[in-house]
Amino acid sequence: MLRILYFAWLRDRLGRPGETLPLPPGVDSVAGLISQLHARGGAYAEIFGRPELIRVAVNQSFATNAATIAANDEIAFFPPVTGG
Amino acid sequence: MLRILYFAWLRDRLGRPGETLPLPPGVDSVAGLISQLHARGGAYAEIFGRPELIRVAVNQSFATNAATIAANDEIAFFPPVTGG
Amino acid sequence: MSRVTIRVQAEAFDSAHETTALLAGQTEVGGVGAFTGFVRGGGGLVALELEHYPGMTETMMRQIAESACTRFGLVGCTIIHRVGRLAVGMPIVLVLCASAHRGGALGATEFMMDWLKTHAPFWKREEFADGSTAWVAPRACDDAATARWGTLGA
């Protein structure tokens, strides 16, 4: 199962801190997953229709939308960080 | 009276922390005073014959050899600083 | 081997205690550079709520610290970052860098803060006197500051 995490205002907007789901058939990249999430409509469409607003980590490392993903990966979506 | 101060290895070499003396006749600049001190010979000649090794302050402000001096000024000679 | 300490915690930190720990047994340290970040008041701000991504945060902090040690030849460094609710005036983050010379210590402090600000997964939510809240937006100047250093690897 993919473990998907949402942080900061993405979590607020989506109303959940994350979810688990099977790797959707035909999806093998971050970009593919973003398309799937976007297709859900509503807040998902709003957020995942503007990928320039979000950052992605695959297995706790920063990744680009071109990064490949596999079953059992941990994929996190979040806004640009603001710590320090 | 001029108050002259020596710091660090200048003081060690000259064997004194300073001295007071009347403004020598005809002396109106740091360079003039350096010439007078150099003319004493010995350690004074060694030190004041190599003005590139020493720094000067007139009344507690860094000064160049061209700076004018007057009776009652405080003139300090010392090596480049090494604090911090 | 450089001495690296990384911590994410809710509690306050004691920078004197952390400096002592960083220097314990070291005699070749000429300088310690430090930065402490605070919750800056103004505009009706009451507090910040700091959220992070457990696991990834520690990994990134360690990567930043180790990169700084290599790049600046540090004797050691410490990063402590707080999470949770922090009122105006409270300390948020502490960076300490111990080095033979001041140039390395202060350069590494800047380097670590720039990378923390842009690559450690923390997010701040502002809480105002009127009860409203707002997620802090990233600042373009933070990205520009980080870009000066090239890549995170030394």
Place this chain on the structure above:
Amino acid sequence: MSRVTIRVQAEAFDSAHETTALLAGQTEVGGVGAFTGFVRGGGGLVALELEHYPGMTETMMRQIAESACTRFGLVGCTIIHRVGRLAVGMPIVLVLCASAHRGGALGATEFMMDWLKTHAPFWKREEFADGSTAWVAPRACDDAATARWGTLGA
């Protein structure tokens, strides 16, 4: 008006206490940059003897601190420099800079250290295990670092 504290003393300093004093009553501070200089061991060094020019030292320290406040828009800053005999591992100098943002705080810390190293009338004499002593020679890289800043006036 920025809050400026300048001190020359034989005693150790307490950086936590000095930071608290610097920040007391301030709510617009986003960061404090700090540098602590230590007597670095090696080559048989046992201690440093620090000499200064009383009067001129304080004048120069204040001028450096005020220039940093103006140039970097600091909320305040502190410089404490010790004199007398200091064994290996002992702290020599503390610089603290409080600012709204980290860039100013860390830039001002570097600025003040560079000027202190080259324009505050302190001299160090090294004392070695074999009883010999030697005055520390200035380093060309300190002059080069200071030259980056132009003149001391803002």
